[in-house]
Amino acid sequence: MPLLGDFCLYFALALAAYCFVVGILGFIRKDEIGFRLAETGRRAGMGTFFAVTIAALVLVWAALNNDFSIAYIQQHSNRALPIPYKIAVLWSGQEGSLLFWSWLLATYAFVLRVRHKVDTRLVATTSMVLAGVQVFFLLLTCFVANPFGMMSTVAADGNGLNPLLQYPEMVIHPPMLYLGYVGFSVPFAFALAALMMRYPGEKWIHITRRWTMVTWLFLTCGIALGAHWAYAVLGWGGYWGWDPVENASLLPWLSGTAFLHSVMMQEKRGMMKMWNMWLIFVTFMLSILGTLLTRSGVVQSVHAFAQSSIGSWFYAFLMIILIVCVVAFVKNRRHLESENKLESLVSRESSFLFNNLVLLAACFAVLCGTLFPILSEWVRGFRITVGAPFFNKVMLPIGLFLIFLTAVGPLLAWRKTSLGSLKKNFALPAGLSVLVGVALIPFGVKPWNGIAYLYAWLTFVFSTLVIATIVSEFIRGGRVLQGKLNTNIFGGMYHLTRRNMRRYGGYIVHFGVILACIGIAGQAFNQEKEQEMAQGDKLQIGSYTLVGQEYTEDDNANYGSNAALLDVYKNGKYLTRLSPEHRQFKASNQGTTIVADYSTLKEDLYVIYEGLNPETQHPIIKAFINPLVNWLWIGVLTVVFGTGMALVPNAAQIKSPVTVTAAAGALDPGGGASMRPAGARK
């Protein structure tokens, strides 16, 4: 079986290389022969998918069947590992995760190539670009980090999976992140293809809108799942530590968010074409940079794979991408000139510009902080640590400015906003947010108590502003339709949303982001306490009392565990029993913390078992009160829901798809009238 996997990888590389080369020939020739060559390349590209799929299945099969003759399986699995984690072995190590990346890329490209009739010419060039990326990743899996390397002697059992990864969320967190990282290859490939072909209009944006949103959604889910995993498993009481690898996932998310906003300017006003082109180029390059940071050992991180020589390959690949993008841009930049100009600084267009600027400033700040240790090593010979306090100080003001823009942007009209309409739209939300700001003070949110309190207070005030503007947008639109359709306000809002899923889905996404920000602001009020807890001992934190009941030990084939049983009382009333745990995994001889969490909308009581005091043999318990954390997770779920809404076609368009297709077909000079514009029914 390992030989089959190996063969499939080489075969996939050959097919991808063929697809890439004939794609270039087809692009250069631009005649019938070129077209036919490109068509053979498309089919070869589809073949790549099948070959990489077989290779990935072989590796999963080897993990499921404990084939420790394969070095990768021996290093990342063991016999006692539960089946879901054996499947997760595919993305748990350097070699397997590169194969997984290749497979995801091949899958995305397969879907694209199957749907080539959406625009055969554009897809042919896009397919060529994707094949180039695919060749790079297959080169890595074949020659640098081959997952089918064999052991000289077969061990009886494997080293096991990293215990930190043995958690249900970790089975889906990496695939989500990879789907996000890899997914940006598609809009990137479309953008580069459209630029190289000097393709007219915004067709590439219309085609890739859903790809980009789905990709962004995957990346959002991946980041959120990672944060939740850190909260539930790492046991330090938080969910975001500004670790370099966490930052690496945030970088393309920030630039991708900027891209999702600024493409609207191009769609609606024909503006910011160069900007959008570079935004998607940068987003893709940041995805590759994230992979480089995770895999090269260039930064120290709990997430990083072992140090290896793979970094130089990624540096070279990044350089090639940059050169290709710059050359294509310089050669074709006149094609990207704006058709409209900014008419006023107080307009929706300018709010998009500022939004983009702030998102990219955030991206740049994260990049600076992440790479500063490397820079300091080059300059001064040692690495300066840049940790969470630095990022918090730099990112919080930027984040607050972004929340403020989220509130103001939707209130501004396209082209120009009059002072009168600004006052009219802004007065009520602004008044409400000031009221909330004042009302929070008696509840202890006093901005003069320290910088953390000030930031939290500002977050609550600006969040109220955003929520009030969103609600007022729904009510205002709902009222218009209420009269027209002779229904009530809720009926009006429902029809309003169904007619404009993209816009109102976007508002729901903003609402979700604000809920998440409220959850993050709760950190300003965190409390923590550590204590040794024998039977009957009490730990008081906030209004909670923890009473030590029992200390237990357990053992199974995979791990041994110690747990403390604690009864929780709030204001003297019994609430629940918590059981924080420490597990020691046998195969890897590594430990992990299983957090016990009593979670409410107001706060989490988060308890960890720190170990036994060797002198007294009593468990040491650390308890945290983390206010508002649940709002972060609710916010993420709202973002997912809102993005899903924005992906659904509008109700009005469902009734008249023919009109839409005709309008879209008029755009296609190549006769590709089958292009489906954004919003039309599948």
Next chain:
Amino acid sequence: MKFAATILALFLSVGSLMAADNSSRFESVGGKIMCSCGCGQMLLKCNHVGCPNSATMIRQLHEQVAATDDDQAVLNFFRKEWGVTAVVEPDRHGFELLAWILPFAGLGVGVCLLVMVVHKWHVHEAGVKPAETRLDPHLESLRARARKETEI
């Protein structure tokens, strides 16, 4: 006797206030120090059993916080004792100041560029014929639909 009790009560309350103050300083300064064992965790968050460094570092932090009121002096002690990587925030002078300046300089450069672009557009707008005459009617129909999709 009453006087002595009052003095004792006052002394204890001042003592407890100072202890509370030291405790919050311990938390805030401790939040800027990294555990040096290689676990990648902040010193006060390092929770792995059998860590060879965190207990010593935490004891030293207690001692330093009690010995001096200057937070920077405490951080400098850890830089000297455990190496520059023990402190998680770059310094505010010399080369390390660059880390603090760069993000905001980036934002500043971005704002300047934005203003320049907007200014250029305004100047350009005044000198050319109306943009509408150069618009592709087909593209405009699609944009009109995009506007309709996202506006009321």
